[in-house]
Amino acid sequence: MAIQNEPAKLRWGELEEDDGEDLDFLLPPRQIIGPDENGIKKVIEYQFDDDGNKVKITTTTRTRKLANARLSKRAVERRSWPKFGDAVQEDVGARLTMVSTEEIVLERPKPLGSSKEDANIDPLASFNKGAVLMVCRTCGKKGDHWTSRCPYKDLAQPSEGFVDKPPTADGAAAPAGSTKGTYVPPSLREGASRTQGSDMRRRNDENSVRVTNLSEDTREPDLMELFRPFGAVSRVYVAIDQKTGMSRGFGFVNFVSREDAQRAINKLNGYGYDNLILRVEWATPRTT
DNA sequence: CATGAGCGA
Incomplete structure (x- = not known):
């Protein structure tokens, strides 16, 4: 075929130089x-412009080396570290930082839809005590205690049973006298005997197990892994x-x-x- | 051998 006999020296992109020969060899x-x-690196080259000049x-x-020289030695060293995590998939040097796609699941202190608890709380109760803004982050109750004093904080999950009487009663009882504005612990409130004992849950320190002779690099997740098979663990x-x-x-x-603790x-x-x-x-109960 | 941090209106 004629096509095959044609010299392959010209490519189609070069054909538009209709002024003739490729004169680059003159440069x-x-x-x-x-x-x-x-x-600093310099490249000097010569070309013909459109007018043939x-x-x-x-x-x-400026080479990468100098750019690196403006970084700290440690930063330069880090560039040679092997990639890990999501960055393993990336081209080396394509990005300096990665945004992790790891999902973090947040726990709710109480199940969705149990907001009737909140409805049970008389807004006047806290108002009478002087705009109390205490909200326990563990059980979500207002006005009784801080998170650190929550009686339920060692429970694995809050159950329906921990809704004790609405604080309306003490809200009304407290102002009757000089105790207005003072905190009344649940155990001393009117009608408290009803909820004392079986119904009232306290922190589960009786089920606290002490583990000694742990190696230095044993961490809480390790303990959890070790003890979880025996039953629900509320804290490590x-x-x-x-x-x-x-x-x-x-x-x-x-x-x-x-x-479970005994087992x-x-x-x-x-x-x-x-x-x-x-x-x-x-474990013997902690001394306060 | 050995008994826990945190704590705010």
């Missing part, structure tokens, strides 16, 4: 100077030395059910964990 060769000690083009660039805690930030080698695990003690006391023999026993 001086391209020169590359540097990069010098400052990282010879033009010198100088391109000056590993004592941390405030000065060194290191584990003090003991911790606590609170179970919702005492039976965990039976099984895990003397259990080899991380090259150490765990000691697991009932």
Whole structure:
């Protein structure tokens, strides 16, 4: 075929140079100077412009090395670290930062739709005490306690049972006398005997298990993993030395059910964990 | 060996 016999030296893009020959060979060769000690690199090349005049083009660039020199040594070092997480998929150097796509599930202190509790609270009760704004973050109750004093804070999940009497009664009772504006603990309120005892739940410190002889790198998630199979765990805690930030080698695990705690003690006391023999026993209640 | 942080109107 005729096409095949044609010299392949011309590509279609070059055909538009209708003024004839490619004269580039008349130009001086391209020169590359540097990069010098400052990282400056110069490229000098020559071209013909539209009018056929010879033009010198100088391109000056600063290399990556110099850009890095303006960063700290540590930052430069980090660039050579292997990528991890989402960045593994990325081209090296394509981005400096990644936005994590990890999903974080937030727990609700109480289930959706249980807002009738709030409806039970008499707004006047807090008003009479002088615009009380206490809202417990654990159980969501207003006016009784702060989160840190919540009687339910060690419970795995808030149950329907913890709705005690609406505070309307004490709201009305408190102002009768000089106690106006003072806090009345639930146990001393009118009609409190009704909710004392079986109905009233206190913090579950009786189900608190002390774990000693933990290795230094045992953390709370490890304890959770270890104890969770025995039943619902309401809290894990590993004592941390405030000065060194290191584990003090003991911790606590609170179970919702005492039976589960007892089974965990039976099984895990003397259990080899991380090259150490765990000691697991009932914790004596914390001194306040 | 050994018994927990935090705490505000």
